[in-house]
Amino acid sequence: xxxxxxxxxxxxxxxxxxxxxxxxxxxxxxxxxxxxxxxxxxxxxxxxxxxxxxxxxxxxxxxxxxxxxxxxxxxxxxxxxxxxxxxxxxxxxxxxxxxxxxxxxxxxxxxxxxxxxxxxxxxxxxxxxxxxxxxxxxxxxxxxxxxxxxxxxxxxxxxxxxxxxxxxxxxxxxxxxxxxxxxxxxxxxxxxxxxxxxxxxxxxxxxxxxxxxxxxxxxxxxxxxxxxxxxxxxxxxxxxxxxxxxxxxxxxxxxxxxxxxxxxxxxxxxxxxxxxxxxxxxxxxxxxxxxxxxxxxxxxxxxxxxxxxxxxxxxxxxxxxxxxxx
Amino acid sequence: xxxxxxxxxxxxxxxxxxxxxxxxxxxxxxxxxxxxxxxxxxxxxxxxxxxxxxxxxxxxxxxxxxxxxxxxxxxxxxxxxxxxxxxxxxxxxxxxxxxxxxxxxxxxxxxxxxxxxxxxxxxxxxxxxxxxxxxxxxxxxxxxxxxxxxxxxxxxxxxxxxxxxxxxxxxxxxxxxxxxxxxxxxxxxxxxxxxxxxxxxxxxxxxxxxxxxxxxxxxxxxxxxxxxxxxxxxxxxxxxxxxxxxxxxxxxxxxxxxxxxxxxxxxxxxxxxxxxxxxxxxxxxxxxxxxxxxxxxxxxxxxxxxxxxxxxxxxxxxxxxxxxxx
Numbered sequence: 243x244x245x246x247x248x249x250x251x252x253x254x255x256x257x258x259x260x261x262x263x264x265x266x267x268x269x270x271x272x273x274x275x276x277x278x279x280x281x282x283x284x285x286x287x288x289x290x291x292x293x294x295x296x297x298x299x300x301x302x303x304x305x306x307x308x309x310x311x312x313x314x315x316x317x318x319x320x321x322x323x324x325x326x327x328x329x330x331x332x333x334x335x336x337x338x339x340x341x342x343x344x345x346x347x348x349x350x351x352x353x354x355x356x357x358x359x360x361x362x363x364x365x366x367x368x369x370x371x372x373x374x375x376x377x378x379x380x381x382x383x384x385x386x387x388x389x390x391x392x393x394x395x396x397x398x399x400x401x402x403x404x405x406x407x408x409x410x411x412x413x414x415x416x417x418x419x420x421x422x423x424x425x426x427x428x429x430x431x432x433x434x435x436x437x438x439x440x441x442x443x444x445x446x447x448x449x450x451x452x453x454x455x456x457x458x459x460x461x462x463x464x465x466x467x468x469x470x471x472x473x474x475x476x477x478x479x480x481x482x483x484x485x486x487x488x489x490x491x492x493x494x495x496x497x498x499x500x501x502x503x504x505x506x507x508x509x510x511x512x513x514x515x516x517x518x519x520x521x522x523x524x525x526x527x528x529x530x531x532x533x534x535x536x537x538x539x540x541x542x543x544x545x546x547x548x549x550x551x552x553x554x555x556x557x558x559x560x561x562x563x564x565x566x567x568x
Numbered sequence: 569x570x571x572x573x574x575x576x577x578x579x580x581x582x583x584x585x586x587x588x589x590x591x592x593x594x595x596x597x598x599x600x601x602x603x604x605x606x607x608x609x610x611x612x613x614x615x616x617x618x619x620x621x622x623x624x625x626x627x628x629x630x631x632x633x634x635x636x637x638x639x640x641x642x643x644x645x646x647x648x649x650x651x652x653x654x655x656x657x658x659x660x661x662x663x664x665x666x667x668x669x670x671x672x673x674x675x676x677x678x679x680x681x682x683x684x685x686x687x688x689x690x691x692x693x694x695x696x697x698x699x700x701x702x703x704x705x706x707x708x709x710x711x712x713x714x715x716x717x718x719x720x721x722x723x724x725x726x727x728x729x730x731x732x733x734x735x736x737x738x739x740x741x742x743x744x745x746x747x748x749x750x751x752x753x754x755x756x757x758x759x760x761x762x763x764x765x766x767x768x769x770x771x772x773x774x775x776x777x778x779x780x781x782x783x784x785x786x787x788x789x790x791x792x793x794x795x796x797x798x799x800x801x802x803x804x805x806x807x808x809x810x811x812x813x814x815x816x817x818x819x820x821x822x823x824x825x826x827x828x829x830x831x832x833x834x835x836x837x838x839x840x841x842x843x844x845x846x847x848x849x850x851x852x853x854x855x856x857x858x859x860x861x862x863x864x865x866x867x868x869x870x871x872x873x874x875x876x877x878x879x880x881x882x883x884x885x886x887x888x889x890x891x892x893x894x
Contacts, residue, residue, distance in 0.1 A: 275650035276616040290602040324601035377703035
């Protein structure tokens with residue numbers, strides 16, 4: 243197997259360019275000082291960047307390069323979806339140990355190509371003294387962005403996409419010998435390995451022309467609710483009994499002895515959308531998006547509450563959830 | 569001193585947002601799923617991304633966070649300059665060891681702010697199990713990009729900016745006790761630590777409305793000549809006796825016992841511009857840009873040649889120069 247050290251920077255870029263293919267509609271792809279592209283007149287530019295670090299966000303021993311490329315792009319596309327945007331092009335930075343196989347890098351790109359939605363137009367490859375670090379920046383566009391700050395008291399809170407399924411998938415991956423029903427394991431692990439960015443739902447929500455607050459559900463419904471509440475200057479109330487829950491999530495949670503609502507609130511990585519819309523706008527929304535109502539917006543000051551079994555409301559801890567530096 | 573682990577991801581983002589300040593003309597800065605910005609109607613978008621890895625591209629023991637932030641942004645701005653573009657906004661990814669001091673991160677941003685030219689609108693902060701990795705993506709815009717592929721036989725080859733000075737600076741940093749004249753050391757080390765992106769020159773070249781091939785001089789004049797030759801399908805001939813050379817470069821090179829032409833050709837990190845323009849366009853160019861003619865374009869197939877002392881031409885090795893994985 244050929245290593246990155248053997249082919250060198252230019253050889254690696256040439257090999258990547260072959261996997262990526264010609265940048266059909268992009269004026270200038272890999273090879274010049276910057277990528278060049280034309281946005282749709284009147285649209286605003288959306289820019290997002292994510293970093294994925296080996297042994298923090300993934301392990302090469304348990305994640306294939308193809309799945310990793312797929313997920314790295316999916317997670318960024320989810321941010322574009324959360325603004326209601328159309329993805330346009332991506333630039334990718336790779337810090338690579340020299341002894342890494344070139345085939346691994348090409349599989350990473352193949353995973354991104356498999357997901358598609360976006361042109362891969364350039365980036366940077368450099369040496370890493372440690373593990374692999376992936377940096378992916380996406381440029382998209384939208385007529386009018388859907389932001390987190392548009393929620394108003396009286397709105398319904400809704401979510402789209404999987405609910406706790408990615409957390410169920412992580413549990414399955416960590417318990418490879420647990421007697422999980424095969425179809426549940428497959429669905430849950432797929433949700434964890436290859437999340438589906440909700441691009442069509444995002445576009446449909448922009449198409450409503452209504453006031454919609456929106457973000458993507460990357461860190462769990464609890465963190466999403468807190469983020470919308472803080473950005474909009476309101477409080478959000480969530481009703482666990484209204485949470486959608488796939489059969490697979492429910493089945494794996496039962497085996498794990500965990501309340502699936504906990505996975506939905508705290509598990510993260512579901513990459514659906516969480517949003518708020520007025521009751522007047524709700525019927526039109528449900529005509530175009532498979533959304534589930536999970537709560538309501540009330541006057542407040544940036545807090546989020548979860549209804550308990552006795553009808554009481556427990557405040558979500560803004561410092562809770564996934565913490566990146568601990 | 570407070571560490572990144574102590575303040576956590578959200579605390580760190582809040583502290584960064586204070587250093588960055590409000591994104592005055594940017595519609596949505598740090599805090600939503602993506603940054604949102606409006607490009608100038610009719611302009612094309614330019615996107616570039618660079619990765620900087622600790623102990624590969626910098627050492628925290630010898631480079632201050634402020635200089636590092638300055639240089640990280642300068643290097644990316646140089647790519648925008650090389651397309652003749654206007655920089656608009658940057659998104660920054662940071663992989664940070666948890667025991668890193670928050671003050672170091674804020675100084676990094678302060679260095680970027682000090683250089684300016686661009687709005688810092690978002691990004692990602694994650695944990696690193698090793699050293700610091702910085703990923704910086706820039707979005708710029710231009711009416712009509714100046715690419716590497718526009719050189720034609722008969723063109724003059726020109727360069728702007730420092731010539732070999734950054735390599736002289738690196739030598740000074742590596743030889744802190746060498747008896748280099750203080751003014752030379754200061755100029756050379758400044759060129760190495762804080763390169764100046766040639767944004768005004770790039771804009772002036774676009775303003776000519778002429779056919780100009782252009783790239784930035786990041787890896788030495790030799791690699792720049794090879795890249796333009798390959799992209800344009802021509803050969804470039806360089807004349808070392810015509811190379812500009814600062815007094816400081818010449819002085820440090822004499823002390824180091826090195827031909828300054830070698831630093832100009834192979835040293836890299838000068839971050840001026842290298843380009844080609846027809847003799848008919850040359851007078852107008854010299855009216856607006858401090859450029860020096862260093863060679864000529866001839867028919868060929870992607871090679872670059874350097875004139876030797878006997879008038880002979882030596883081919884530059886496409887595999888030579890800085891190699892990122894060795």
